[in-house]
Amino acid sequence: MSDTDSPKTKFNRVMLKISGEALMGDQGYGLHPPTVERIAREVKSVHDMGVEICMVIGGGNVFRGLAGSAQGMERTTADYMGMLATVMNALAMQSALEKLGVFTRVISAIRMDEVAEPYIRRRAVRHLEKKRVCIFAAGTGNPYFTTDTAATLRANEMACEAIFKGTKVDGVYDKDPMKFDDAKRFDSVTYDEVLARHLNVMDASAIALARDNNLPIIVFSLDEPGGFKGILAGEGTYTKVHG
Numbered sequence: 001m002s003d004t005d006s007p008k009t010k011f012n013r014v015m016l017k018i019s020g021e022a023l024m025g026d027q028g029y030g031l032h033p034p035t036v037e038r039i040a041r042e043v044k045s046v047h048d049m050g051v052e053i054c055m056v057i058g059g060g061n062v063f064r065g066l067a068g069s070a071q072g073m074e075r076t077t078a079d080y081m082g083m084l085a086t087v088m089n090a091l092a093m094q095s096a097l098e099k100l101g102v103f104t105r106v107i108s109a110i111r112m113d114e115v116a117e118p119y120i121r122r123r124a125v126r127h128l129e130k131k132r133v134c135i136f137a138a139g140t141g142n143p144y145f146t147t148d149t150a151a152t153l154r155a156n157e158m159a160c161e162a163i164f165k166g167t168k169v170d171g172v173y174d175k176d177p178m179k180f181d182d183a184k185r186f187d188s189v190t191y192d193e194v195l196a197r198h199l200n201v202m203d204a205s206a207i208a209l210a211r212d213n214n215l216p217i218i219v220f221s222l223d224e225p226g227g228f229k230g231i232l233a234g235e236g237t238y239t240k241v242h243g
Contacts, residue, residue: 011162011232013052013128015155016043017148017202018166020061020089022222030061031092039166039222040096043133045229047102052128054158055135056151057093059085065143079143083110086147090137091115103132109141109150121157128158148202152209163215164231165201166222171239172199188240201241210241217241 022039025032047053062085068078087108094104105127108116116137117123127134139150155163169177170185174197177183191211194201201207201219210217220231220238230236 010234011051013054013158013160014046014232015054015056015151015158015160015163016166016228017056017151017163018058018222020058020064020085022061022166022168023057023089023092024061031089033092033096036092036096037099038225040093040100040102042222042226042228043093043097044100044102045226046232047131047133049229049232050131051232052131053133054128054154054160055090055093055133056147056154057086057089057135057137058147059083059089061085062088076143079139080110083138083141086139087112087116087137090135093135097133103130104135105132106135106137109136109138125158134158146203146206148206149209152202152206152215155215156209156213160215163210163217164228165217165219166228167219168221168223170221170224170227170237172201172219172241174199185237186239188242191241191243194241207241211243214243 023031023036025035043053059082063081065079065082068081069075090106094106097104106116107119107124109119111118124134136154139145139147140153151163172186172189173183175183191207194207195204218238218240221227227236231238
């Protein structure tokens with residue numbers, strides 16, 4: 001067994017959670033196909049190691065329900081619009097992955113049978129067992145719940161061993177490292193510390209759901225080439241959120 005095969009014994013099934021903004025590159029809005037393809041290659045490199053992969057992608061690059069609500073839109077309607085944005089992102093990622101030869105299923109919490117499968121837990125598990133990447137779209141199907149919560153919910157339902165949260169920075173800091181030079185990175189932090197110190201890893205309901213089911217969250221930089229694969233191989237810089 002080579003070194004790159006070793007993560008097979010550590011992680012058999014993981015959830016990758018990324019924001020919609022991660023797909024827009026430097027554009028400031030929408031989808032940037034080269035960026036989508038770059039992330040798809042990162043996912044393929046981990047898939048090639050034999051790891052079963054679930055994904056949840058936010059919709060903030062297209063429409064964010066909370067922002068729409070803040071501008072006077074009715075919250076429930078705004079949230080449903082945000083869910084539809086996540087479906088668009090999931091389809092873009094599916095296209096990029098399948099172009100690389102990775103079989104992928106988009107599974108939507110809101111029925112839209114012409115473009116995605118409905119969420120049926122046992123069917124989704126079967127896809128994973130067949131080494132297909134499952135992209136869960138449309139959040140939980142309910143307004144007022146974020147894609148962070150959706151990712152934690154689906155990770156628990158799919159019996160994932162960890163959530164990998166891809167961000168623009170290489171872990172969890174005590175303050176924004178983009179703004180403060182003296183920001184301190186944590187190697188590990190507990191769920192309760194994240195909640196008490198408002199460390200902005202995921203929203204409170206997602207952290208509580210992960211804590212209640214003892215599901216570790218690994219925060220790493222998605223902008224680091226090979227970072228996702230490297231962390232699965234036990235390398236690189238990241239923060240582990242755990243009990």
